[in-house]
Amino acid sequence: MNADLIIYNIGQLVTGKELPVKDGETRMENIEVLNNGYIAVSGSEIMAVGSGEVPSKLIKFTTKLIDAEGCVVTPGMIDSHTHLVHGGSRENEFLDKIAGVPYIEILKRGGGILSSVKATVEATEDELVNAAKKSLRRMLSYGVTTVESKSGYGLDSETELKQLRVNERLKLEQEVDIVSTFMGAHALPEEYKDNREGFIQKVIELLPVIKERELAEFFDVFCEEGVFSNEESRKMYIEAQKYGFKLRIHADEIENTKGAELAKELQMYSADHLMAISEDGIKALKNSDVIANLLPGTSFSLGKDYAPARKMIDEGV
Ligand SMILES: [Zn+2]
Known part of the structure; x- marks a missing residue:
């Protein structure tokens, strides 16, 4: 499956993998940060996050690409x-x-x-x-x-x-x-x-x-x-x-x-x-x-x- 939107060249990608936090475990301290990351979105859903090269199977002709130019990307606060x-x-x-x-x-x-x-x-x-x-x-x-x-x-x-x-x-x-x-x-x-x-x-x-x-x-x-x-x-x-x-x-x-x-x-x-x-x-x-x-x-x-x-x-x- 390929993505509608890919944000790449992300300096630090802060993911919500461990969220939402349901209790007080150490998870509140374990926010995952990926260096040189990308994020692929299909419709309103995040389909993949990762670091390094964006896998070519995610990209199609109509995929919108956004270069984050090394900036931080986090979930909306x-x-x-x-x-x-x-x-x-x-x-x-x-x-x-x-x-x-x-x-x-x-x-x-x-x-x-x-x-x-x-x-x-x-x-x-x-x-x-x-x-x-x-x-x-x-x-x-x-x-x-x-x-x-x-x-x-x-x-x-x-x-x-x-x-x-x-x-x-x-x-x-x-x-x-x-x-x-x-x-x-x-x-x-x-x-x-x-x-x-x-x-x-x-x-x-x-x-x-x-x-x-x-x-x-x-x-x-x-x-x-x-x-x-x-x-x-x-x-x-x-x-x-x-x-x-x-x-x-x-x-x-x-x-x-x-x-x-x-x-x-x-x-x-x-x-x-x-x-x-x-x-x-x-x-x-x-x-x-x-x-x-x-x-x-x-x-x-x-x-x-x-x-x-x-x-x-x-x-x-
Ligand atoms: Zn108040």
Whole structure:
């Protein structure tokens, strides 16, 4: 059988032979790298990878040939946690951050998530699409071909829906695959300070609307000290499950609130961050299908400890 497409002269070909990783064995360390490699594709399937000369039996008259000119070729990368669609920019807060001003203090000054919310509410849908496209192109240049994209910078129904519609428009561009997540519970807006329950109800009411319009596949909550408690999060997740949303969670990021345990209990797809995960949390994930989704960029930018990645892998998460 011959190929429709052959990429040859690959300096280093990183193959997915041992993937996907299903458990914590040493496979996570065993990524196969072939020097002077080639890859042959038929239709949408990879039919052969190897190193050295491309076997002539793979090539036909119509085979498209791409010379990688000695570059690295890897499977397309997946960015499985982003807040891609947003207005404004927060680089001005970085000076405060490195001067040691705590995140909660920045939030009190109207910065952090709340500053992005203000800018996202004010931005038009077209402005958000254009800004997100710019980010996506940069990501694509780094090899990212699939991006999960959350709402959560609206915190009001109208802007949450606007963010999710932007995701739909980005899908139509077909440059990068987009996976859409509704994250109406990303922060508690100032005006609901004394009415937490009222806000939670608002989020719950939006679930069927989003489902009906097919605007999101996943539902996500920022389960964190000072944001949404484990109990409040569970309540929203149970409702989301009823409507058929897949679940994921911002868990045990700054303080441990048993987010990993909640992820296991509700059989979520992923528990994200986990910088403050406990021994019990690691055990819970180990005995579940939940994916631990670590975000070292967050630790770096907040100046916090990193999640215990090696320990989790060794324990079989
Ligand atoms: Zn996040």
